[in-house]
Amino acid sequence: MQAVGAQGALVSVESIEExxxxxxxxAQKVHLRGGPTEHVVERAAYGILAWLHDTGPLRPGALAAHFHLDASTISRQVASLEQAGLITREPDAEDRRACRLRLTEHGRTVLTATRAERRGVVRELLQSWSPEDLANFAFLLAAFNAGLDDHLSPNPNSREESQP
Amino acid sequence: MQAVGAQGALVSVESIEExxxxxxxxAQKVHLRGGPTEHVVERAAYGILAWLHDTGPLRPGALAAHFHLDASTISRQVASLEQAGLITREPDAEDRRACRLRLTEHGRTVLTATRAERRGVVRELLQSWSPEDLANFAFLLAAFNAGLDDHLSPNPNSREESQP
DNA sequence: ACCAACTGCTTGCATGTACCAACCATACCG
DNA sequence: CGGTATGGTTGGTACATGCAAGCAGTTGGT
Incomplete structure (x- = not known):
């Protein structure tokens, strides 16, 4: 048997974990060492802005689910973003407990600038990569994220809830 | 390669950034949702233990450089690890200001357990991946980390410094 | 030998991120 | 209706991190 395959997989897993x-x-430092926008959007807030921009108005709970974060964490960050005038909180017609979060014009502007800056950093980091490696990395990262998403999701199968 | 190449690279960069x-x-949650060892080693401390184990006795400054963290951050985490009996602080013969950090037997044990657990999670996440994808991901991650390392280092050589 | 500048590390203080628990308001169900 | 479930916020806490200040030891110039 050419053990290289299986053994290589083990080594890869260890390497990947490291x-x-x-x-x-x-990677957290990349954002902080950025340029002018670093004072405008917190690192955590950037993700919220981006997701809000890319998927339209959302409720806080949807954000929490997406990032697999506690609702309270999102709540505070949303409050901060609203305070900063980057998003607005509209009442949700379907459910008066909830609200819909939407980017303001200012929020869109700031997101665009921050995103451009971050992409610039990534582009610089990857400037010497071949298109194949870039495509591969993008694909594999996405796949890993998908798996992570799965892993973090409350899997109904193997979950045994204690009786209240 | 056809014209798709250059355009694909742009798309890849954007995707990678996202x-x-x-x-x-x-990814931070993976550690926290772990098993029994989660109470033993903090997320940040794990990296220190692992690096200490893999590269032998080091000084705090070397750790700070490796992780690109402030010396004070390392100092506190080291103190905490010492407190927990996972590492020892030996006087450095070369420089009496400094010290050399070394894993204790207990530290080695805990690291081994934690590492096994984390690798288990990663292995599970990647269980359906082909050996090629695994090897590729490991390689590309390492390459990206190397680039990141470079980027974060005050490397006067290959970077245009905005010097006053 | 001495003083000044530097270096390695620690401490004090501030901030950001995150969780859980407790809570309020609304929704849903019998 | 009343009881429970759900969406969100607030209080309390812990951890991670950086900057500024400080202390101890090292180094270099005279």
Whole structure:
């Protein structure tokens, strides 16, 4: 048997775990060391702005689900974004407890600038990569994120709730 | 390659930026939702333990450089690890201001357990991946980390410094 | 030998991110 | 209706991180 395949997979998993550990720790600084927009949007808020922009008006709960964060965390960040005039909070016609979050014009502007800046950093980091590697990396990252999303989701199968 | 190449590269960069944003935010939870060791080693401390284990006794400054973190951050985490009996602080013969950090037996044990657990999660996440994809992902992640390392380092050589 | 500048590390303080628990308001169901 | 479930906010807490200030030891110039 050419054990290289299976053994290589093991080695890869170990390597991936290590690199992810490092990446998650280091990558947070990229945002902070950025240019002018770093004072405008917090790192966490950027994700919210981007997702809100890309998927239209959402409720806080939907954001929490997307990022797999506690509702309270989102609540505070949303409050901060609203305070900063980057998003608005419209009443939800369907459910008066809830609200719909929408980017303001200002929010859109700031997001565009911040996003351009971040993409610039990423582009610079990857400037020497081949198109194949870029495409591959994008694809594999997306696949990994999808798996992570799955993993973090409350899987109804193997979940045993204790009786209240 | 056809004209798709250049355009694909742009799309890839945008996609990569998005996926990284998501990944960095979500991946932190993996550690926290772990099993029994989650109470033993903080997320940040795990990286320190692992690096210490893999590269032998180090000084705090070396750790700070490796993770691109402030020395004070490392100082606190090291103090906490020492407190927990996972590492020891030996005087450095070369420089009496400094010290050398070394894993204790207990630290090694805990690291091994935590690492196994984390690798298990990663392995599970990647269980359906082909060996080629695994190897590729490991390679590309490592390459990206190397670029990130470069980017974060005050490397006077290959970067245009906006010097006053 | 001495003082000044530097370096390695620690401490004090501020901020951002996150969770859980407790809570309020509305929705839904019997 | 009343009881429970759901969406969201607020209080309290813990961890991660950076900057500024400080202390101790090192180094270099005279």
């Amino acid at each position: 690199e992810l550990t490092l990446l998650v720790r280091r | 996926e990284l944003t998501l990944l960095v935010r979500r």
